Amino acid sequence: MKKPIVIAIAAVSGGGKTTVTNELKNILPLSMAIYFDDYDFEEGPADYFQWVQDGADYNAWNIEILARDIESLLTQNNLNYILLDYPFAYKNDKITSYIDYAIFIDTPLDIAMARRLLRDKVNQTPDLLRNDLNCYLSGGRIAYLEMIKTIKPNSDFVVDGSLSVHAIVSQIIQQISKFNEC
Template identity: 25%
Template sequence: MQTQIPFFIGIGGGSGSGKSELARALMSAFPADQAVLVELDSYYHRKLAFPVEIQGNYDHPLALDEDLLVGHLQALKQGQTIEKPCYDFTVHDRSNRLETVQPKRFILIDGILLFALQRVAALVDLSVFVDTPADIRLARRLLRDVQERGRTLEDVLIQYLTTVRTMHEAYVEVFKTQADLLIIGTDPLEREVAAVLAAIE
């Protein structure tokens, strides 16, 4: 039975900044069965329900189903189990699979647009921003999307130039100075993890 109110750790930063790597490393650093990770990527709208006004722009806050995400986070905070959606990047749509997520002592929330979603940001107890130079972020994104998500180099670059860069400036970078903890994304991962753990303590 969940008797302790979960502590929410929000990890934001640009695409390719290393925030997801940090989140996974933190998961391993916590005691067994003490933490769970909720990725914002899982909450992209289905293609059929995608907001018309942003025309397929997946780097805009409206691309995410904030109502569902907030409802799930509030349920976890109250000690309830949720059925988290799963997103399939190979087809760019939410899959029909659901993942059962149990409430834990630490709830890690990882996402590019985390701090741009005000109702989500309001639930965060410790906000972490991973700050990484733009050229490194782009290089990491290119490698990931081509190798892991089956996209072409041209497709990735077109998306970066048309939406990713401008949305980063409007909805991501602006929150860097407002985070509780600023992490340098080029630091050794062990140092990044140690900084977050120290901030929690």
């Protein structure tokens, strides 16, 4: 009985993690997805700017519940892949040992921001939108840059996030095929 391959997919917010994960789930046979954003982690940084300023300790996030869900899926013999929509690649010690392959979607920050605004802020008033953009400029951007500095080089494969979803998924499938040959 072979265990499922765990593929972590990271990107900045708005970088395409969920879209790519969903597309891979539809293409890869016998796959399940776990989404980081579906969890309410009780222990984690309240202020991302301060967290980055303090050294961005990825273990400050208590993601034990996520680890338990991965463990549970690993025991299922009817899965080939577990797709982990997860922003930290190998940087959290509780999750690292489960990951077989980490992918970083390298999305330019202007594209990620535009996607985030279109996705999350469509019905906001202009004042709330301005406030969100000011928060990004005054501190939030540093968290995005932290991911590019730390998570991107800590990944096994980096794909250009400005490509179409189809092109990104095709490149990932090629990489997974190479990984499976090993």
